[in-house]
Amino acid sequence: MQPRAVLRAPFTRRAWFEAAYCLAAFPLAVLGFVVTLVPLALGAALTATLVGAVLGLVLLVGVLVLARLSASLHRGLAARLLGERTAPPPPFRRGQGIGGRIDARLRDVTAWRAIGYVLARLPVAALGAYGVAWWITALLNLTLPLRWVFGGRTAGGIPMLTPLPAGGTPHISTWPGTLVSVAAGAATLLAAPWLVRAAVAADRRLRHALLGPGELTQRVRALEETRALAVDDATARLRRLERDLHDGPQVRLVAVALSLDMAREKLADQDGPISDPDGVRRLVATAHRSAAETLSELRDLSRGLHPPALDEGLPDALATLAARSALPVELSAEVPVRPTQAIETMAYYCVAELLANAAKHSGARRAVVTVTQRDDALRLRVTDDGSGGARVLAGGGLAGLHQRIRTVDGRLHISSPEGGPTAITVVLPPHA
Known part of the structure; x- marks a missing residue:
């Protein structure tokens, strides 16, 4: 990693948007984790009982519906703040009747994958929020000399925040000590974007693995696209071949036929010696030249189909x-x-x-x-x-x-x- 990239990282547009994404995603992750885990556990427990089976199924279906909506929200947030678009999964296919619809919901692999994303995302979101806290810590420590000048001092000094969760809170009680705070703030400011970027990278992997289409769906889409490309390419090649044949060899073969037909007419009208042998020779020479050029063009066309x-x-x-x-x-x-x-x-x-x-x-x-x-x-x-x-x-x-x-x-x-x-x-x- 180049030192220039490290020094510029806190001031890039990418770093700011990644911090905004982590700041917005953390409360959603906490809310989604609670709203998903509690009804999911309660619904699974109730379905195991005879009395609460119906309520348990309702809770499970509700969680699965909510999971699809949550996945769409997370994909939209990543697209808006990070510019990263995740391909949406295939739409849900409803079954016939109430029993069929419940069965289709319970078998909805896309919704279960979305639940996995919501549950696995909480520690990643916490890491991202921790990275944003580093930003805030760095800015507060960088402004400590200003707080010292404008009366922020107390009897015990001004607290200097540390990015580490343990180790206590040191207090700055002297003016030279504020320079230590500035140095610590600068170091934290340089490190914060990379911590946030690591959280965003982990979230990206989870999002593509669990919120996008499955491997089989992606393979089917790729096969459909490549089949369409192959058909279009074959059609374009046939049209190009037809155009080349029409504009080249076909025209020259027509010229050969005309030249030979004119030569035949000159020969057919003569009972004795040919009255215009030079004209006949020119017509035959023209036909020969056109035939040679036609052969050359046909060779070029065949070489385009399969190089010899x-x-x-x-x-x-x-x-x-x-x-x-x-x-x-x-x-x-x-x-x-x-x-x-x-x-x-x-x-x-x-x-x-x-x-x-x-x-x-x-x-x-x-x-x-x-x-x-x-x-x-x-x-x-x-x-x-x-x-x-x-x-x-x-x-x-x-x-x-x-x-x-x-x-x-x-x-x-x-x-x-x-x-x-x-x-x-x-x-x-x-x-x-």
Whole structure:
């Protein structure tokens, strides 16, 4: 940790909002703990008796309903003061009839997780409130010289607060002693934001673990999103292929047909020697040239669907790609176990796009491509010595790249400070 960051921490906007969050959350945590634990214990005890079973069920259902409302309140408070948005869990599904509704409430996993959050949050909230108390202690100790000057002295001196819960309260009875208070206040002021930040970090972990959607729900959402991305990407590729075929090879094939048809007409009208052999030769030459250009465009289109260089494996394909790059590229590829064809193709296009971005936008003079296969994952790392500042922006090339690799549960990591260098890592599974 840099000393400058420690000195600036008490005066940052983040520190103030985190302190406000801890100050507002502590009474809510105490109230929620009491309102949740007492009815929960009472309801559980009553349901074990024959006479109080109905009242016990009512208390349990009420606690579960209140837990969902409390979870929504805590998510809103964190979003407003910390700017941290927790994905909401799936909505509650009501059962049929009174018995079905009670059963659905008692089986509501989201509400039970919210109860766990409310009960586990109290010590974390207490730590946050203790950190806020450090702020107050620091400010009071820093102002002790002013209280000394303006008549705050008593016969026993002015009490100097300490951030520790034990150890007594020392009293300052001399003017030089006030400087000790200022030093203690300054040290406490520097430490307070980090104590509050630790409490906020612990609360963040609890909030994401217990108030957000469960692991299975998150996985289902991720699969739905990646499926939609895969469908959209496939549709876009088909449309692009259709447009390229229509605007390129199709037009040239029509020109070939017209040229050959005109040549046939010139030949069909002649019973003897051809009257315009040069014209026929020109038409045949035009048709030949159009056919050659059509073949070239079809090769380019087929290369866009599956690069022929991948037939020999990913390292050889990347070597060909590096040789064709506009930048000098240093390549290191170690792929002992060949991935599936879909992963190889995606890896090839990822490197191709990252090299193209480096050549177009970064002003780099050279690039380094490193491909390794470790921990059952394929890792691609492309670095350049350009100006940096690469970001995932909506509609940008990196955003499209991120969407494509998500379809196979891949990950994208970007390190690109202003001024460079840029290092972008793509992690792909061995099979789609």
